Amino acid sequence: MTRYIVQRLLLMIPTLLGVAALVFLLLRVLPGDIVELKYAGSGTFAPRQAIEREKAQLGLDKPVWRQFVDWIGGIARLDFGTSMWTGRPITHEIAIRLELSIELALMATLVAVLISVPLGTLAALRQDTWLDYFVRIFSIAGLAIPSFWLGIIMILVFIIYFHWLPPLTFTSFRVNPKANLQQLIWPALAVGYRYSAVATRMTRSAVLEVLREDYIRTARAKGLWEKVVLTRHALKNALLPVITVLGLEFAFLVGGLVVTEQVFNLNGIGKLFVEAISQRDYTMVQSLVLLTSFVFIFVNFLVDLVNAWLDPRIRYQ
Amino acid sequence: MRPTLRNARLLAVTALLLVFVLPPRPIMGAQAAKPTYGGELVFAVGGTPPSFDGHRETTFAMLHPLAPHYSTLLRFDPQAYPKIVGDVAEDKWTVSRDGLTYTFKIRKGIKFHDGSDLTSKDVKATYDKIIFPPEGVASARQASYGVVKSIEAPDPYTIVFQLKQISASFIANLASPWNFIYKADILAKDPRWYEKNVMGSGPFVFVEHVPGSYWTGRKNPNYFMKDRPYLDTFKAIFIRDTAPRVAAVRSGQALIEFRGFNPAAQEDIVRTLGKEAVVQESPWICNLTVTINAEKKPFNDPRVRRALTLAIDRWNASKALSKISLMKYVGGVFRPGSQFATPESELVKYAGFGKNIEASRKEARALLKAAGVPDGFSFTLKNRNVKEPYEVTGIYTIDQWRQIGLNVNHVMQEEGPYFNDLRQGNYDAAIDFACDFMDEPDLQLQKFLSAKKSPLNYGRYNDEVLDDLYDRQSRLTDKAERLKILRQFEKRVLDEQAYQFHILWWQRIVPHWSKVQGWKVTPSHYVNQDLRDVYLKLY
Amino acid sequence: MIMAQETAPAARPQTRRRRFRAWLRVALRFTRRRPLGAAGAAIIILMIAAAALADLISPYNPLATDYGAMLQAPSGAHWLGTDAFGRDVLSRIIYGSRTALFVGFCSSFLGASLGTVIGVASAYFGGKTDLTVQRFMDLLLSFPLIVLALVVVAVLGTGTINVILAIMVPMIPRSALVSRSSALSLRETPFIDAARALGFGHARIIFRHLLPNVMAPYLILLTAFLGQAILLEASLSFLGLGVAEPVPAWGLMLSGAAVEFAERAPWMAIFPGIAISLSVFAFNLFGDSLRDALDPKLRVS
Secondary structure: OHHHHHHHHHHHHHHHHHHHHHHHHHHHHOOOOHHHHHHHOOOOOOOHHHHHHHHHHOOOOOOHHHHHHHHHHHHHOOOOOEOOOOOOEHHHHHHHHHHHHHHHHHHHHHHHHHHHHHHHHHHHHOOOOHHHHHHHHHHHHHHHOOHHHHHHHHHHHHHHHHOOOOOOOOOOOOOOHHHHHHHHHHHHHHHHHHHHHHHHHHHHHHHHHHHOOHHHHHHHHOOOOHHHHHHHHHHHHHHHHHHHHHHHHHHHHHHHOHHHHHHOOOOOHHHHHHHHHHHOOHHHHHHHHHHHHHHHHHHHHHHHHHHHHHOOOOOOO | OOOOHHHHHHHHHHHHHHHHOOOOOOOOOOOOOOOOOOOEEEEEEOOOOOOOOOOOOOOHHHHHHHHHHOOOOEEEOOOOOOOEEEOOEEEEEEEOOOOOEEEEEEOOOOEOOOOOEOOHHHHHHHHHHHHOOOOOOOOOOHHHHOOEEEEEEEEOOEEEEEEOOOOOOHHHHHOOOOOOOOOHHHHHHOOOHHHOOOOOOOOEEEEEEEOOOEEEEEEOOOOOOOOOOOOOEEEEEEOOOHHHHHHHHHHOOOOEEOOOEOHHHHHHHHHHHHHHEEEEEEEEEEEEEEEEOOOOOOOOOHHHHHHHHHOOOHHHHHHHHHHHOOEEEOOOOOOOOOOOOOOHHHHOOOOOOOOOHHHHHHHHHHHHHHOOOOOOEEEEEEEEOOHHHHHHHHHHHHHHHHOOOEEEEEEEEOHHHHHHHHHHOOOOEEEEEEEOOOOOHHHHOHHHOOOOOOOOOOOOOOOHHHHHHHHHHHHOOOHHHHHHHHHHHHHHHHHHOOOEEEEEEEEEEEEEEOOEEOOOOOOOOOOOOOOOOOEEOOO | OHHHHHOOHHHHHHHHHHHHHHHHHHHHHHHHHOHHHHHHHHHHHHHHHHHHOHHHHOOOOOOOOOOOOOOOOOOOOOOOOEOOOOOEHHHHHHHHHHHHHHHHHHHHHHHHHHHHHHHHHHHHHOHHHHHHHHHHHHHHHOOOHHHHHHHHHHHHOOOHHHHHHHHHHHHHHHHHHHHHHHHHHHHOOHHHHHHHHOOOOHHHHHHHHHHHHHHHHHHHHHHHHHHHHHHHHHHHHHOOOOOOOOOOOHHHHHOOHHHHOOOOOOHHHHHHHHHHHHHHHHHHHHHHHHHHHHOHHHOOO
16 A cells, blocks of 8 residues: 555656646747736836846746756755746745635535535435436536626625625634635635535435445345435445545635636635736746646545545555 | 027926925815824725836836835825925925926935935935846836936935936926835845835835735834824735725725726715715826737728728717726827817817717728728727726727728737737737826827837837927927927827827726725826825714 | 448438437437436527527627617517617627537537547557556646636637637546546457457547447537536636627626626626526536436436
8 A cells, every 4th residue: 555655646746747847838838928018018118128137037038948947946946936927936925825725625625515415315315206306407507507607696695785795805714713704605605516516416326326236235125224224335335436526626626716716806826827827927827737736636646545445445556 | 480499498497496396285185174093994906016116017006005105206296186296305396407407305304114214315226226227127117217317416315317308207207106215225235125025214114915915004103294194004905806896895895996996886886885985086097099000901001090090989989988988088199188188179170089970981981992991891909808998998999990891800818918919010900008197298109109219109100200299399398389299299190190099088986985085086096195195084 | 421331322211211210219218218308408409599590580780789778678679688888688698609509519529529539549559658648638637627728728819719729628638538448448349359350440440440339428528518618618708718709708798897787787697697507507407318328337227
């Protein structure tokens, strides 16, 4: 097992290197560059030489391969460099946003679990009844309604009917749990509903499948009480695919809540990403892509571990 | 026609003395009530400051949170734009007879937030950095000070600017809100220190900055005006998107947003706040123009460009668009209502500014036909993918051109590719914009100069007549003489050549909570943001 | 072409009728067994009809502005009201279905097809090729969907074609993954061995023998992607990175003025949102039922 873990961890390195190289190249072909944007952005008169000077300052005058080597070299020493837009260290800029994004992702996942596991199980047990149809419609609707639209409607309802708005600045949960939850619960609901959809469907089909397995039939035949069958056997085994789905989604939530963060004015990774792209803040975009990829790969790995732990039948070489 | 230089100098001196020697009026709140002390002002900012260095940045998102920490040499009178008064400089200054030497006295007893005295040494270091930036230091507005030969500080409380030639806009440029006074010792050690740190002499001391979230400051007890500022603290919340920004003001989480909202937001805010809402409005020194690629066929033909401007019904646009967007005022190259603006009776004579749109469209069609442009001719209009007011204006303009038989594709781009394409001439026509901190021909005309002279001109034409007119007006301190040249310039740009033409100027609407007092809207969202006169009416 | 040659010309009408009847039977059975899926299919058909007949059924020109009729509430003249430019919302929604379907179909078709071909080829060749392709797919897979789309739009610029590409790219690795695992099990089956033994070329084996056998997962993916693509297009347009005004598109109708005028003119924000939701809903319903029907593992007797 240890060997497997080490192997998997080592395998992350080439993938991440590939991600780094890909995003680096993509960014260099992006039209427009950060320095010109900074000046032209507000229509001011900036002399050619000032622009050249600033480019040199950011190291953008060096050949591309050199920039790449410098960047990767820095990362190897865990130095992610500074944001080209603000000049502050990237780690600092990201750390501020990461707490919010991770907390929101956790909350949304929690919402998704709370919705999906009971609903999915119920739907499976009452397959093809009106309840099943209702759950399916409810979950498919969750996939269909754009969460940014849900967010817009939410905010409008708050402001029109309650003249109230969730706090617009982030307070850490450790500092003030109430203010923290007041801000994050709404986007967590909007996003969690959407993400519950996939998990509900997964739970439903997983439970259905497990219910058809021989050992459940045996248990039922032995006259075990329905509830015991369900919790002891069916749910536990149905959990595997559900955990996989939830884990993967959690990974996407950390960096992928681009539109929702914008609607709710959340200072998270997704918003930072959109801004960094539109500002052509190369170092920032590179680091963010690397971060989200890392989270994704790492969560993937954790999911595999959990699966192996839950199901002894899964054996890895 | 041209006045002699000697005359000009005399006029310059008298004019400047007359205007600026007058003592400043005592500053009063908009309601003229007795200001109260204390409280926190929370305001929303629609962006985030890139670096903290005012000399290098160009966005209001840097100015709004940072201006309260700094002083400038001169400033616009917060209650009486465009009047210019002293800030760290005293309100009286002298200009030599030849109009080339400007001498300012620095107020005594001004202290930086670290407790040290602010002297002429600091002012000199600041302006040296702006005008003659050392290697590796960026200065965004360096070009506006091309006339400055040298800066001297003969004694701790005197600063002297030597110019190479007479400049009508020099004093106004010293009132630039971007030119924060920095401390000489810090600049000497690290000229880039101010990009990441804050240390000024303004009414508020820096407290905290959470990137992407908020910025806070507290009252400077040693501010040189003993009775200012009124507020204890301020907090700027960064909200990039319009909808949550409006919601912030409506919910009271922010009391004001200084840049300005469009009429829809204004209506929502007023409806929610009821009697507690105050709306301040002003024309804005911002405009949108159509820029045409004069290198491309058939746009190299002035008749085609003229047809394009003729087709746009600005008067109807003003009526319709002002209800849904920031676009409002019909004007030429100067802000309508400003001292340089062309009166309406003259303006309507320019192509496309007439009130009979049917006649204009007929003329436009005839011009296109004469130039050999077929009916249904198709080209693209490049635009920034910003809703307000760019997209709105793009939609309107395309619809107007459709009505003279042109089939125009709208291409909305991110800022990066947009500027890239404009700069490289990779476009047919584009919606372009300009926003300045004051009404000043030297600033507003810059983008119409020959492309080889002005990086702001994306029209790819070179026109020596315009360049010459620009240089002449820049040195004229006699207003009437200057206006005459300005008219010639304007007529050539908008009417005769139609290189680039204005669609509308913006309206600045700032709806806010009535408890915010002592702040007066100006035609620029860049000026008057140091918050020193702002107070809260506490209940 | 090859398929057509195999059927004798004389037998055509007969076969066609029989095929149609067979189709009808399948459709009827599908409706009876899976009412939800059938409901989804009905909405999709309605949408396609609206898109195809937009010129005939929409009451106004979706581009025509009318500054005398700005922000009008739903009425007899404008069933769903007008927007900030006085344009008819209903007409823009009807024409918007063209944009949604076009972008949705093109991107999911291209994404699923390319991904499937890559996945199947990768499984077929196996060994180093397979490993390299899989690495690269893993790499693409580790970008969040919207992030990858944003980067593609940033590189290529906005506009319909680029949006299609931006949505298509993240779909490739997802479909490659699925089709590869289906194809892996096929690779070792006797009929592929036989084809190889007969000396058929790689392309022929892949396209004529392997691909038809991964049709079921392919169709499932395609319908699932369709809904996602429509949603993604709306999100990109909402962010100002999709198609450009004045082209009618649902996401675009939701952004900007719709939010700003949401109180005075709620119809501007509500109806396009419903259009998006309903169409994605329909595609998902249909896709779900299709998956249930095609995936033998989940088939319920």
